[in-house]
Amino acid sequence: MSQPKTSKELAQRIDPVYYRRRHPLRRARFLLGAGLTGAAALWIAASFALSGEAIYVRGGMAAAHAPLAAACRSCHSEAFAAVSDGSCLSCHGAGPHVPPRAALPEPACATCHREHGGRALLAEVADGHCNACHRSHRGVTSIEDHVQFERAPLDQHLRFNHRGHLAKDLLEGPLACADCHVPQPGGRDFQPIRFENHCARCHRERLDPDVGEEVPHGVQPQKLRDWAAAVLLRRLLEDPALKGVRGSATPGRAPNAPPDWASGLAARTDSALKALLTPGRGCLLCHDGDAERIVTPMVPLNWLPRARFDHKTHRSEPCAACHGAEGNTEARAVDVPGIQSCRACHGEGRASASCATCHVYHPPDVAAWR
Amino acid sequence: MLIDRSHRKWIRGTVFATVVASILYAIYASHAPDGPRGGSWPGLGYGVAASLCIVFAALLAARKRRPHYRLGRAATWMRGHVWLGAVSLPLVLFHAGFSFGGTLTTVLMWIFVVVYVTGIAGLALQQFLPRVMTESLSQETVFEQLDHVREQLLVEAEQVTKGEGGAVARPKSAGRVQGRVVESRAAAAEEGPGRNTLVIFLDRQMRPYFAKDGVRRSRFSDPSARAALFEELRRAVDPALHPVTHDLEALCAQREQLEMQRRLHLWLHGWLLVHVPLSYALVLLAAVHAVMSLYYG
Numbered sequence: 001m002s003q004p005k006t007s008k009e010l011a012q013r014i015d016p017v018y019y020r021r022r023h024p025l026r027r028a029r030f031l032l033g034a035g036l037t038g039a040a041a042l043w044i045a046a047s048f049a050l051s052g053e054a055i056y057v058r059g060g061m062a063a064a065h066a067p068l069a070a071a072c073r074s075c076h077s078e079a080f081a082a083v084s085d086g087s088c089l090s091c092h093g094a095g096p097h098v099p100p101r102a103a104l105p106e107p108a109c110a111t112c113h114r115e116h117g118g119r120a121l122l123a124e125v126a127d128g129h130c131n132a133c134h135r136s137h138r139g140v141t142s143i144e145d146h147v148q149f150e151r152a153p154l155d156q157h158l159r160f161n162h163r164g165h166l167a168k169d170l171l172e173g174p175l176a177c178a179d180c181h182v183p184q185p186g187g188r189d190f191q192p193i194r195f196e197n198h199c200a201r202c203h204r205e206r207l208d209p210d211v212g213e214e215v216p217h218g219v220q221p222q223k224l225r226d227w228a229a230a231v232l233l234r235r236l237l238e239d240p241a242l243k244g245v246r247g248s249a250t251p252g253r254a255p256n257a258p259p260d261w262a263s264g265l266a267a268r269t270d271s272a273l274k275a276l277l278t279p280g281r282g283c284l285l286c287h288d289g290d291a292e293r294i295v296t297p298m299v300p301l302n303w304l305p306r307a308r309f310d311h312k313t314h315r316s317e318p319c320a321a322c323h324g325a326e327g328n329t330e331a332r333a334v335d336v337p338g339i340q341s342c343r344a345c346h347g348e349g350r351a352s353a354s355c356a357t358c359h360v361y362h363p364p365d366v367a368a369w370r
Numbered sequence: 371m372l373i374d375r376s377h378r379k380w381i382r383g384t385v386f387a388t389v390v391a392s393i394l395y396a397i398y399a400s401h402a403p404d405g406p407r408g409g410s411w412p413g414l415g416y417g418v419a420a421s422l423c424i425v426f427a428a429l430l431a432a433r434k435r436r437p438h439y440r441l442g443r444a445a446t447w448m449r450g451h452v453w454l455g456a457v458s459l460p461l462v463l464f465h466a467g468f469s470f471g472g473t474l475t476t477v478l479m480w481i482f483v484v485v486y487v488t489g490i491a492g493l494a495l496q497q498f499l500p501r502v503m504t505e506s507l508s509q510e511t512v513f514e515q516l517d518h519v520r521e522q523l524l525v526e527a528e529q530v531t532k533g534e535g536g537a538v539a540r541p542k543s544a545g546r547v548q549g550r551v552v553e554s555r556a557a558a559a560e561e562g563p564g565r566n567t568l569v570i571f572l573d574r575q576m577r578p579y580f581a582k583d584g585v586r587r588s589r590f591s592d593p594s595a596r597a598a599l600f601e602e603l604r605r606a607v608d609p610a611l612h613p614v615t616h617d618l619e620a621l622c623a624q625r626e627q628l629e630m631q632r633r634l635h636l637w638l639h640g641w642l643l644v645h646v647p648l649s650y651a652l653v654l655l656a657a658v659h660a661v662m663s664l665y666y667g
Contacts (some may be wrong), residue, residue: 013522018514025513025639032647040651043584044658055473056662058408072666082667116472128403201416 060118081174083110095362096335123356130355143346145351146339151303157288157295163326170200177319187312189301205282208272221277221291229269236265303336307358327344371448371496380453387457395464406467420461421656423454428653452493459486464469478659488645499638501631509627513635516628524580525622526633530617531572533565538585564607568614570601585629589623
């Protein structure tokens with residue numbers, strides 16, 4: 001067994017001046033603390049020298065702003081202040097918002113377009129920014145809650161049977177959608193349907209089978225009558241049977257009698273006009289109107305005036321995925337898909353369904369949106 | 371610091387603050403169009419609250435350096451350090467919107483996480499290690515003196531081995547009375563042969579064990595191996611020297627205790643080597659983050 005020590009002997013083991021020396025752990029702590037703090041300060045200084053303010057950038061920047069990642073002051077022009085609209089507008093030409101019904105102040109660009117949030121495209125604005133003012137839409141939390149589209153006036157004063165034109169037994173052969181609906185250069189919308197380009201090949205009207213003159217398109221009945229009378233008169237004057245009569249009247253002798261149908265010029269004009277302006281035939285095959293007036297068609301380029309639909313981004317889908325033209329038998333029916341077509345692909349976990357996907361805050365033509 | 375009943379108010383306050391902050395955060399996050407951000411007003415509020423907690427926790431070091439200042443009890447400061455530090459984590463996460471952000475904020479967040487985790491670990495160790503030390507270290511000494519005491523033990527071993535005299539307190543009993551009696555230690559000249567064996571044993575076997583880092587590679591570290599070595603030694607020396615061998619064995623046991631104390635002390639305080647230095651860096655980088663974030667609006 002060990003020999004127990006006396007208190008004196010035990011006390012002699014202790015260095016009486018030990019407290020003058022620093023605790024080794026405390027010293028290590030101090031040295032490590034000084035070293036780490038110095039390293040942190042050095043890192044801040046070195047980062048500033050090498051890459052400017054890049055380390056302060058909070059999060060991922062929009063793809064278009066990536067070159068500005070190390071140039072904070074190009075947007076943050078004022079110290080201790082939010083990014084001003086002037087910084088944005090120095091590069092971007094954004095127009096105003098549709099004037100709201102209530103007098104609300106126009107929010108700053110950065111209110112909705114939040115940079116440093118990891119969004120690749122700042123134009124993708126979160127729905128909450130829209131609903132901050134559009135309170136009636138606050139209950140719309142998904143595309144399932146979206147109201148049915150408010151489409152342009154459906155009465156376009158034009159009758160067109162899609163199904164009939166897509167029929168295989170068409171005299172000129174079956175048509176395809178793209179035969180008439182030709183994309184505009186940008187691909188978003190389609191070029192307007194023109195009679196000359198799309199209809200005339202089959203629907204060219206002639207004044208009279210005997211005359212064979214092509215009826216001009218886009219002319220009101222009164223002018224059409226004048227035109228028809230002029231054509232018929234010209235034909236009358238060109239009639240060889242009148243060649244010997246015209247201008248050969250001798251003084252003292254009775255003039256030659258005019259041909260029979262020349263005397264019926266007015267009646268023939270009426271007859272030709274009647275053929276053109278009979279309901280279901282001629283002009284009135286497609287157009288609304290009567291013998292006095294043809295109603296000018298109202299075919300909008302954009303059927304969804306409060307939104308924008310980009311056909312180009314949807315080109316992977318066949319037309320029939322949204323449009324049921326083949327079942328469109330009613331001549332006046334306009335085949336603009338409803339919200340249910342969108343829900344097939346857009347929604348949570350699928351294609352984007354945010355407000356900004358279809359609606360624009362800065363419409364190019366503000367007046368058209370009112 | 372031992373978490374006992376005296377912490378109940380702090381615990382209640384911490385839980386209450388965390389619950390309130392969480393509810394407010396849930397409301398704020400559900401209404402934020404672009405999700406929670408540190409730059410929003412609620413986000414800034416969480417950031418300021420978290421900063422205040424962190425600064426208070428960091429001020430504990432300054433408070434310890436000025437113990438004579440009348441700034442409240444040290445125990446209160448320590449409780450504040452623990453519980454305000456605890457609530458700072460949810461506040462920081464709410465401030466950041468559970469996102470690490472850019473380079474500086476990512477570094478800042480990781481440092482904070484390490485500081486927080488080491489703090490939790492240190493607090494957990496403090497709940498049981500002091501008791502372990504009290505129970506297992508009967509001859510605990512001042513930590514700074516461990517090397518000095520170790521050297522003194524070696525000197526004592528040399529003295530015992532060479533047979534240099536000294537006073538020892540031996541337990542004595544007379545009837546029901548027990549106590550220690552100081553006796554003179556026997557001189558070497560009175561003992562039989564084998565002293566040289568002891569000297570050789572000390573030099574070759576024990577001395578490396580008493581070196582600064584000798585415990586790791588010595589057989590004396592294993593109590594059973596050590597007992598076997600001393601049994602072998604006792605068979606090799608004169609029975610008159612057996613008390614000396616027992617003294618040497620006791621010194622080796624004390625050496626083992628010193629090593630155990632060193633290890634336990636390092637466990638008890640070693641986490642501070644990470645916690646405290648990183649806290650300094652955390653405060654510096656947090657200040658830079660705050661200033662630069664406000665600077666850039």
